[in-house]
Amino acid sequence: MDASVLLALRDPAGIPFYPVVFQGLYILTWALHAAFVLLSLGAMGLSLYGTLRQKSDPHWQVLTPHLIQTGKISVSLLIVLGVAPLLFTQVIYDPNWYTANTLSGMWVFIFIYALVVGYTLYYWYYYANRSKRGGGRLIGIVSFAILVFAGVLMHNFAVTSIMPTEWMNMYAPNGVVDHSGWTFNMDLIRLFFMVSLSIPVVGIFLQNYSRFVSTRSDFDREFVEYTAALGTKLATVGLLLSATAFIGWMAQIGYLTHPVIVVTIAGVLGLLYMARQNRNSYITTGVLVLVALLVSGVRELIRYDIMTDLGYNIYDYPVNFEIPSITMFVLTFLIMGGVGVAYLLTLAWKVGKNKGVFDGSKDAAVTKLGNYTIAIMVVWMAVYFGWGMSILFKNIL
Numbered sequence: 001m002d003a004s005v006l007l008a009l010r011d012p013a014g015i016p017f018y019p020v021v022f023q024g025l026y027i028l029t030w031a032l033h034a035a036f037v038l039l040s041l042g043a044m045g046l047s048l049y050g051t052l053r054q055k056s057d058p059h060w061q062v063l064t065p066h067l068i069q070t071g072k073i074s075v076s077l078l079i080v081l082g083v084a085p086l087l088f089t090q091v092i093y094d095p096n097w098y099t100a101n102t103l104s105g106m107w108v109f110i111f112i113y114a115l116v117v118g119y120t121l122y123y124w125y126y127y128a129n130r131s132k133r134g135g136g137r138l139i140g141i142v143s144f145a146i147l148v149f150a151g152v153l154m155h156n157f158a159v160t161s162i163m164p165t166e167w168m169n170m171y172a173p174n175g176v177v178d179h180s181g182w183t184f185n186m187d188l189i190r191l192f193f194m195v196s197l198s199i200p201v202v203g204i205f206l207q208n209y210s211r212f213v214s215t216r217s218d219f220d221r222e223f224v225e226y227t228a229a230l231g232t233k234l235a236t237v238g239l240l241l242s243a244t245a246f247i248g249w250m251a252q253i254g255y256l257t258h259p260v261i262v263v264t265i266a267g268v269l270g271l272l273y274m275a276r277q278n279r280n281s282y283i284t285t286g287v288l289v290l291v292a293l294l295v296s297g298v299r300e301l302i303r304y305d306i307m308t309d310l311g312y313n314i315y316d317y318p319v320n321f322e323i324p325s326i327t328m329f330v331l332t333f334l335i336m337g338g339v340g341v342a343y344l345l346t347l348a349w350k351v352g353k354n355k356g357v358f359d360g361s362k363d364a365a366v367t368k369l370g371n372y373t374i375a376i377m378v379v380w381m382a383v384y385f386g387w388g389m390s391i392l393f394k395n396i397l
Helices: 003-008 021-055 058-092 094-103 105-128 136-162 165-169 188-196 198-213 221-253 259-277 281-311 323-353 364-396
Strands: none
Touching: 003 105, 021 058, 021 136, 021 188, 021 198, 021 281, 058 221, 094 105, 094 136, 094 165, 105 136, 136 188, 136 259, 188 198, 188 221, 198 221, 198 259, 198 281, 198 323, 221 259, 221 281, 259 281, 323 364
8 A cells, every 4th residue: 555545545625624633633532432431331340240249238239320320321422422533533534434444344334233232232231220239230241242342343443444554455365355344453452451441440430439429418438438449449450451551552563662652651650649549539530631632642643653654644635724614613612512511510510419309490500501502502503504504505596
């Protein structure tokens, strides 16, 4: 695979804004997506352990349903947030994205159905466990296995997309064209590193959970201390595993001394220290977000280097400015997205801090943010459809 082939696969229409912006958005949105992937994986895996302890341990009778609920919400968020990084990588790395989807076409179809079936079974597991007696364990294991399988498939697509020198051999092994779409590639040490991150993520989540419920009178001190200690243990062990796997991965591909890698390792070690101390888990979570952005940046660094070595530089991508579309996107992302997320987070925080039923209509902050969110959505829909219809009729009349 040489530069001429890769450049021929680019969109001839170019892109609507500077490539570095899409690259930055990809790094940001993948980190957000990965955070909920790891939280769902860790929460569901830990909840399965909890179903074994529920009958004999009152702590797990309380914690297990909360972990299941966390996993359920996280899966929905990872699906929604997973769309953005796919779109951004498609914009500047379209040869990689479409080639990987062609070579692994059958796995792409299987991925979609696996995600649907796995998430549906998750709801079964959720409702089966509402008795807090360890119910639904088998269906939970099946759901967990299917969702992990879906994650492995996404790993396959990512690995295949950064192997352009092998694409021709995958498409026509031994000179015989293979239309099956069953191409499958794995990087075990990279996969282990990514999966291992779910342990410290759920550990730091438990530290936050413990800190959050500590102000509630219906959670006793022993339970709060138990969840904090469990979270600290998981975060410490998980970060040690993740750091070791990350160093092994970087050594394997020859990036161990790269400045970005050194900073990332330092970030992981700093996070390990803070998680072990557990003085303020909210600050620790902020550092976790920074480490997630660094890991996302490392993934992009590897791909960028692979492609530029072949003569495909995203910064040379033809740019045809489309200011109205970019403006619409930025305003949607910052204003509608920002206010909407602020409303949901505020509501969730106040519901969690309130004992009994929370009436949001009697809370000034929740009411204002809710009204702003609805008003912004109404204006956004009017602008979106009005703008679309005007362009449609302008072009056809």
